[in-house]
Amino acid sequence: MEQLKILLSKVPIAKPYGRALRQTLVIIVLAAAVGFGMNLLRSDRLALNADWSPEARLTSKFGKNIMISLDEAKEKFFSGSALFVDARPLEDYREGHIKGARNLTVTAFEEQAFGLLLGLPEDTLIVTYCDGEECALSIEVAEKLKEIGFENIRILHNGWTVWKNHRLPCESGSPHAQSTEK
Amino acid sequence: MEVFGAARKPAPGKGRGLGKWLSFGARLFLGLVFVYASIDKILHPAAFAETVYNYQILPNLLINVTAIVLPWLEFLIGSLLILGLWMPGAVFTCNALLLLFFATVLFNMARGLDIDCGCFTASTDPSSGGHMLWYLFRDGFFLLLGLNLFYVTFFPSRSGVAAMQA
Numbered sequence: 001m002e003q004l005k006i007l008l009s010k011v012p013i014a015k016p017y018g019r020a021l022r023q024t025l026v027i028i029v030l031a032a033a034v035g036f037g038m039n040l041l042r043s044d045r046l047a048l049n050a051d052w053s054p055e056a057r058l059t060s061k062f063g064k065n066i067m068i069s070l071d072e073a074k075e076k077f078f079s080g081s082a083l084f085v086d087a088r089p090l091e092d093y094r095e096g097h098i099k100g101a102r103n104l105t106v107t108a109f110e111e112q113a114f115g116l117l118l119g120l121p122e123d124t125l126i127v128t129y130c131d132g133e134e135c136a137l138s139i140e141v142a143e144k145l146k147e148i149g150f151e152n153i154r155i156l157h158n159g160w161t162v163w164k165n166h167r168l169p170c171e172s173g174s175p176h177a178q179s180t181e182k
Numbered sequence: 183m184e185v186f187g188a189a190r191k192p193a194p195g196k197g198r199g200l201g202k203w204l205s206f207g208a209r210l211f212l213g214l215v216f217v218y219a220s221i222d223k224i225l226h227p228a229a230f231a232e233t234v235y236n237y238q239i240l241p242n243l244l245i246n247v248t249a250i251v252l253p254w255l256e257f258l259i260g261s262l263l264i265l266g267l268w269m270p271g272a273v274f275t276c277n278a279l280l281l282l283f284f285a286t287v288l289f290n291m292a293r294g295l296d297i298d299c300g301c302f303t304a305s306t307d308p309s310s311g312g313h314m315l316w317y318l319f320r321d322g323f324f325l326l327l328g329l330n331l332f333y334v335t336f337f338p339s340r341s342g343v344a345a346m347q348a
Binding site for chain 1: 227228231232235236238242243245247248249250251252253254255257258260262268271272275276278291303323338
């Protein structure tokens with residue numbers, strides 16, 4: 001220990017480490033106090049322990065849970081009564097997607113939506129999906145569709161994986177021609 | 183109380199020449215970045231909570247707590263850097279946060295997670311994931327500035343900048 005002290009004394013470091021740690025502690029405590037205090041005063045305060053389940057998130061954004069079950073999505077698919085929209089990047093869409101699904105991404109929404117949705121009645125059932133338990137792309141595309149007037153939207157949670165795992169009709173390749181055929 | 187002692191000591195950047203001005207510039211720049219970054223998060227905590235959620239690192243229990251506390255931590259650190267107060271603590275915390283942000287982006291890039299959407303993608307489409315590289319370079323640049331400040335603060339005799347006296 002003595003040798004360590006001698007060694008450290010030869011290293012040209014200022015000695016503010018103790019002060020740094022004390023100041024750090026005070027800064028963190030102060031930030032927490034101000035943060036929680038300001039949160040209490042807000043009208044839109046955040047709950048300390050929120051529900052981050054997919055259902056809760058959808059209800060928060062759309063006022064109701066617009067998730068569609070796989071069975072219902074299957075029924076809509078085989079009856080041809082829904083337009084399926086793949087919200088994933090083009091590259092992922094090309095590798096594989098639900099048969100007949102159109103590709104509509106958040107980043108290129110304005111360019112893609114016009115051709116895809118032109119002439120489509122606003123009460124058309126649109127099922128958006130992406131891939132992954134936490135993927136929010138389908139939700140973001142659904143929000144954008146709602147903004148432009150499409151209210152009949154459902155979301156197939158973790159759609160691509162779930163659809164594939166149940167060996168339902170899939171295909172790969174480039175996006176379908178942008179038409180209003182259903 | 184010694185913790186307040188730093189307020190009476192000269193802030194880094196009061197040493198000689200170019201090094202002094204670089205350090206002063208780094209301190210001011212990082213301070214402004216932190217304050218600027220904190221404002222939107224303070225005004226829109228719900229949106230920031232969504233961002234934290236999309237990183238898919240923290241357990242759900244800590245997401246809102248982080249969204250409430252972290253912006254004010256950034257604001258405090260930024261203010262202290264700009265004012266040159268409590269420099270050891272501010273620089274230490276600043277670097278800890280910058281290292282954390284950088285490591286988080288790197289980790290999510292490695293596992294193919296697009297933090298803007300919370301989705302995993304193998305896509306190399308720039309519109310889908312190119313911004314992750316931008317985040318990495320941006321955070322890496324900030325980290326370099328932070329490390330410069332750290333060096334000046336904790337190794338003053340080597341850096342040639344006025345010491346933060348113990």
